[in-house]
Amino acid sequence: MFSWFExxxxxxxxxxxxxxxRNLIGFLLHFSRGAMPWLLLMALGSGLIAVIEVALFGWLGELIDQLADTPRQSFWQMHGTRLTFMMLVLVVLLPLLNLLSSMVLHQSLMGNxxxxxxxxxxxxxxxxxxxYFQDEFAGRIAQRLMQTALAVREVAMKVLDVGTYVLIYFIGALALAASQDWRLALPFALWALGYGVMLWQIVPRLGRVAEAQADARSAMTGQVVDSxxxxxxxxxxxxxxxxxAWMRSGMDGFLQTVYRQMRLSSLQDVILNLLNVWLVASVAGVGLWLWTQGRVEVGALAVAVPLALRLNNMAHWIMWEFAGLFENIGTVRDGISSLALPREVLDVPGAKPLQRGPGAVDFDHVTFRYRGVEGARPMAVLDDLTLHIAPGEKVGLVGRSGAGKSTLINLLLRFHDIEQGRITIDGQDVSQVTQDSLRAAIGVVTQDSSLLHRSVRENITYGRPDADEDDVARALRMAEADGFVPELSDSYGRRGLDAHVGERGVKLSGGQRQRIAIAxxxxxxxxxxxxDEATSALDSEVEAAIQSRLEVLMRGKTVIAIAHRLSTIAAMDRLIVMDQGRIIEQGSHAELLAQGGLYARLWARQSGGFLLADEDADTDIVEQP
Structure with a gap:
């Protein structure tokens, strides 16, 4: 039974x-769509339970009147059938409804x-x-994902489960009291009016505080994760x-929202207690007055007073449920700000997979600007750049920081969309093919090759999930990683390829991480x-050992290499010298030295093989990621 509902x-x-x-109702419906039939079934169950519970109060009043008016010896003969029916409702139907509601609530909805x-x-x-991920804390995004999922569930369930139960229960209680005498329903109506005013004044404020609290909580979590x-x-x-000190400021920002929330909670608690005391006293007083006037029977008191006491007990629960509802609405609104942002880079309708070819790459009059501060004029990172890379050609990109080298690579990978121009691979416009197929056709080794917090094997086979052990072994040998991988171990006793490398590969040295990335x-x-600075994390001895293997890796491929250590790319077929988003020189190492331009000056200013800043370099320009 449990499994069926699950x-x-x-x-x-x-x-x-x-x-x-991006609107609240649409957001809730979007994520509740697949569960809506079961949410409605839960609401139906709650409504039926409320009807039965109110009906039982009415039956109790009738029973008391019948006990007073019916001779004992004929009581069962006169009322036995009705008593049996009500008993079946109480001991059979109500438990079955509660069982169904519980299965739907706990097995179908709470987890799924x-x-x-x-x-x-x-x-x-x-x-x-x-x-999107560069503009936000990863921990903050993760926190919003987790808390928004729970908040959507709580909003949907409180509205349809608690809301349905409370609404039907109160309407039924009001109708039941009025059926005895309309004046007996007045205290319930006035109590509901005061209760509604309190909800209207306090609960939305709790919602606004909750939204601020959710934002402060996710920011605090982001700060912790960042540290x-x-x-x-x-x-x-x-x-x-x-x-x-930085963390304390984040924690204190969260704590201030808690103080605001608790002040409102204390205020609502005091007002609610006053309303509840007034309800019980007024119902009892009006009921006794009507009874002494002969307007109602004693059974009416047996209905009205227990109903008032029941609402008294329910009132605190209802208030906290409504406060929780608006708190979760605030959390959902906060989540919308992160989870409902449109994607900046989309596959066009009907995009087809990239057809792999020899590997010709063309940048045709490409212009691109990064988004800056709103209202500020964005600065061109690439300005009308044209570059043709032949199949199998090995090209090195040279230039000072901010020249646009990494941006060129990011646009080839379509991490951003260009403003003008066209980028093609084997004649196929990268904006017209699927992003997954595009990136599957490009292998990238970056300067900071972070690893997943998984096993060495999982990190290596991330390049080709269907690779077998022999393929993995060959890749390790090629990257000169077969010497240290068998010696790796983690705190759980896993060794070699099964050892986990820690978050971003923190358990490995920079050179080890780079070699795993190359593999x-x-x-x-x-x-x-x-x-992109593929060997920058390797010491000279290891770099020398792996350089020949990189040559094997590059064989038969179109290669684009970025390096500040010019000696590592001097042997490329062609060097492209960039400055302020434009190509200013290109040719072989010897040709560029002979030209005596920027490349020659950069080469002359190297110390230990590293590129130093030219005195003419614009230090205000920073390479965008």
Whole structure:
């Protein structure tokens, strides 16, 4: 029975995730769509339970009147059938409804609905542009994902479950009291009016505080994650005290929202107690007065007073449920600001996979600007750039920081869309093919090749998931990583390829991380290879040992290499010298030296093979990621 209800909602739908609406109702409906039939069934169950519970109060009043008016010896003969029916409702129907509601609530919805939301939102976020993640704390995004999933579930369930139960219960109670005497319903109506005014005045404020609190909580979590992720930097600069002060400001911002929330909670608690005391006293007083006037029977008191006491007990629960509802609405609104942002880079309708060819790359009059501060004029990073790279050609990109080298690579990978011009691979416009197929055709080794917190094997086979052990072994040998990988181990006793490397590969040295990254790209075997400072983390001895292997890796591929250490790319077929988003020189190493231009000056100013800043360099220009 449990399993049957647990399988009613698919927590991992395969439908392609769409952009969530940015309005609250649309956002809630978007993520509740697959569970809506079961949410409505839960609401129906809650409504029926409320009807039965109110009806039982009415039956209790009738029973008391019948006990007073019916001779004992004929009581069962006169009322036995009705008593039996009510008993069946009480001991059979009501438990069955509670069982159904519990199964739907706990087995179908409580676990599956938030998991379904997390899955859909996570799949959508994975397809966000690189810029989206560069503009925000990773921990903050993760926190919003997790808390928004729970908040959507709580809003949907409180509205449809608690809201339905409370609404039907109160309407039924009001109707039941009025059926005895309309004046007996007046205290209930006045109490409801005062209760509604209190909700109207206090609960929305709680919602606004909750939205601020959710934002402060996710920001605080982001700060914690940022400190832990960069713990080596914190230690190197001996800034534990500075981190404590920075974290305290984030924690205090969150704490202030808690204080505001608790002040409103105390205020509502005091007002609610006053309303509840007035309700019980007025119902009892009006009931006794009507009874002494002969307007109602004693059974009316047996209905009205217990109903007032029941509402008294329910009032605190209702208030906290409504406060929780608006708190979760605030959390959802905060989540919308991150989870419902449109994607900046999209596959065009009908985009087809890139057809792999020899690897010709063309930049045709490409202009691109990074988005700047709103209102400021964005500065061109690439300005009308044209470059043709022949299949199998090995090209080195040279230039000072801010020249646009990394931007050129990012646009080839379509991390951003260009403003003007066209980029093609083997004649296929990269903006017209699927992003996954485009990036599958390009192998990249970056200066800071971070690894996933998984095993060495999983990191290497990330380049080709279907690779077998022999393929992995060849990739390790090619990257000169077969010497240290067998010696690796982690705190769980896993060794070699099964050892986990820590967050971003923190358990490995920089050179080890780089060699694992090179092995990963070697296994990928893409026709186009990008080396962005690929050997910068290697010491001279290891770099010399791996240089011949990189030559093997580059064989038969179109290669684009970026390096500040000019000696590592001097042997390329062609060197492209960039400055302020334009190509100013190109040719072989010898040709460029003979020209006596920027490349020759950079080469002359090298010390130990590293590129130094030219005295003419514009230090205000910083390379965008």
């Amino acid at each position: 399988r009613r909602i698919d927590p991992y739908p395969s439908d392609a995730p769409g952009t969530p609406p 609905l938030p998991q379904r939301i997390r899955w859909q939102a996570h799949r959508y976020l994975l397809r966000q542009s690189v810029g 832990y992720t960069n713990i080596a930097t914190v230690k190197l600069f001996s800034h534990s005290a500075r981190e404590e 990963r790209v070697a296994l990928k075997d893409a026709p186009i290879l990008v080396l």
